[in-house]
Amino acid sequence: MFKKTLVTLIILALVISIWTPFSSEASAETHSINSQELEALVTPTVLLNEQANKELDELETKMGEYIESLPFTEKEFENMSESEQNKVIDQYFNNEEFLALENRMKQLDSKSNQSEITTQALPIFFVPIAMTVGRVALMAIRSKGARTALKYLKNRIKGFGKNYKIKWDVRNDKGQLRSLVVVLHKGKKKTTRVFAVDNGKIPLIPKTSTWYWHFHVAPKDKIHHALRASVPKKYKASPGETILH
Numbered sequence: 001m002f003k004k005t006l007v008t009l010i011i012l013a014l015v016i017s018i019w020t021p022f023s024s025e026a027s028a029e030t031h032s033i034n035s036q037e038l039e040a041l042v043t044p045t046v047l048l049n050e051q052a053n054k055e056l057d058e059l060e061t062k063m064g065e066y067i068e069s070l071p072f073t074e075k076e077f078e079n080m081s082e083s084e085q086n087k088v089i090d091q092y093f094n095n096e097e098f099l100a101l102e103n104r105m106k107q108l109d110s111k112s113n114q115s116e117i118t119t120q121a122l123p124i125f126f127v128p129i130a131m132t133v134g135r136v137a138l139m140a141i142r143s144k145g146a147r148t149a150l151k152y153l154k155n156r157i158k159g160f161g162k163n164y165k166i167k168w169d170v171r172n173d174k175g176q177l178r179s180l181v182v183v184l185h186k187g188k189k190k191t192t193r194v195f196a197v198d199n200g201k202i203p204l205i206p207k208t209s210t211w212y213w214h215f216h217v218a219p220k221d222k223i224h225h226a227l228r229a230s231v232p233k234k235y236k237a238s239p240g241e242t243i244l245h
Helices: 002-068 074-078 082-093 096-112 127-144 146-156
Strands: 164-171 177-186 191-200 212-217 224-226 242-244
Touching (some): 002 096, 002 127, 074 146, 082 146, 096 127, 127 191, 127 212, 127 224, 146 177
Parallel strands (some): 224 242
Antiparallel strands (some): 177 191, 191 212, 212 224
């Protein structure tokens, strides 16, 4: 009886030892297939995002160089009359070359922010270019001064309708310029900020009390968008609070 039981146990152990490799191989094969399928789905999206980000970086460089090369200084623009300033903005910010750069940047920004577009309180016609307008305004401030950026913004931000309130050239009690523009959406229960180009402290690592021009765009209006070129290299963006373009 003992011998029969021992033989049975030995046979059972042999069967298990033979079956286990096949079972493990099948499991590994299934896992491999799933991973390949997942990679096939994810890789194109990742590559597209990388390509879009690379093109955006190139466009930002071209846009910055274009604005910097405009044939007037900050002081010269400030000394122009109202009509002369409007003429300059129309000549250099509404021409074919500039609009081609702006429209392409708008297209890429629209794709990268597609999931957020339906949740924003901004007018649908302004949603795709909010990020673009903000970055161009910062570039204009850096190269040609706040007055040039203000005129550019006034050329782009208009026709919002009665549910929006727009504040221009906002200053604090000390007379310091805090915002070139603030766009507010007047909802049924509360008024919310949906776009702003501000001047003030931004979250950086290490911390600093220095003021930098930056902008905010709904729905993530707590994020500070600033230019990498305007912030010293020793500072890094605080994750979840600041983005340096």
